[in-house]
Amino acid sequence: MPKDHIVHAFDMELSNLEKLIVEMGGRVEMQLDKAINGLLNYDVETAKEVIADDKIIDRLELEVATKATEIFATRQPMADDLRSIVAALKISSNLERMGDYAKNISKRTITLSQIPLVSITGKSVRRMGDLVSHMMRDVLDAYVARDADKALDVIVQDHEVDQLHTSLFREILTYMMEDARNITACTHLLFIAKNVERIGDHTTNIGEQVYYIKTGNIPEEERDTADKATSVIVEKSD
């Protein structure tokens, strides 16, 4: 009976840690969504909310680290349990960074609200944001279900985000060349697009951790190939 009790309490602790990750993930997803809406509507109030609410995500990361450390200290987690706790630490670090990227989008939104901007890129940013939100929902589902296949599928989805990012990068460079008055605004847009792309990368990292929890291995597939923005050259046509 006392042993059962201990096992039960341990399960509760693991389940609480998982709930914390899911809460954190849900909040980060909301932050991304608000950051993109704020950007597309030049909505400074929403942008300010995103910036302020990033603190909540930072606190949740600390809470995950504290809870995980307590479990290490008081239980002797083995095998699957041990892997889930180590993965929870890694996942929360990724989510914290994703929150930072959403905050960065909102900081730049405030800057963009003060300068005229070409509007045509809005649709591509929205599309990237929607794809990444979709990946985030899938990876959280995969995490809760411990579904390694679904986790791998998230990694594959990131290729499309990378491709969109590369073409958006090229598109924005073209606007800058067309009219030098676009340069400041477009530069911030370039970094915003990069932020969304990075959120996709971190979602992929979480997918890898879910795969690791389930299988004990990190997926072998070569990463980081579909984003060709680092090699884009656009020549000015005069």
Place this chain on the structure above:
Amino acid sequence: MPKDHIVHAFDMELSNLEKLIVEMGGRVEMQLDKAINGLLNYDVETAKEVIADDKIIDRLELEVATKATEIFATRQPMADDLRSIVAALKISSNLERMGDYAKNISKRTITLSQIPLVSITGKSVRRMGDLVSHMMRDVLDAYVARDADKALDVIVQDHEVDQLHTSLFREILTYMMEDARNITACTHLLFIAKNVERIGDHTTNIGEQVYYIKTGNIPEEERDTADKATSVIVEKSD
């Protein structure tokens, strides 16, 4: 005697984990140095080496995670020991990201080697790189010595990196406005400068972890304030 033996073996494991972190840190420092040298000399061979060697850093991160997980599973680390192991996991994640940023600098170096580039920004990039290398050496020293004050000092040093980044950002925007033919090259330079700035941020994160190992707390000081690049507006003067 057998108990002594166990304690001794545990100390050895912790010490090996620490050595692995120091090795990883040294390699990342070397990667940053090579990436910056490669950039300033348009040295494509060096850039390719940096890109290829990033795999070594990725492997080291996995090795840290495996070793840490083994220690959790076979020992019951408490208090300071527990904190060092959790911190080792976080530090290795940061180092792995820093390696990715160095790789990204080198990818963009290969692109830049194909297009004409204004040379005047080289000095500022070098200066940022030197500052960040200095921070990295300090934070690894602080880690080995478990020196919380030195760790805090690294966090303070990052302000200067942020300020340099903001002024470099502004400088590069000006070049883009002066001549649209500079736009592609300057955009890649903007991202390179941002990469160096981000390596500084991650070095700061490591400083926070060193502080945490020593004190059990994360330093309270407000972060992320000196980099004002997100709010830079440069108007084209015609």
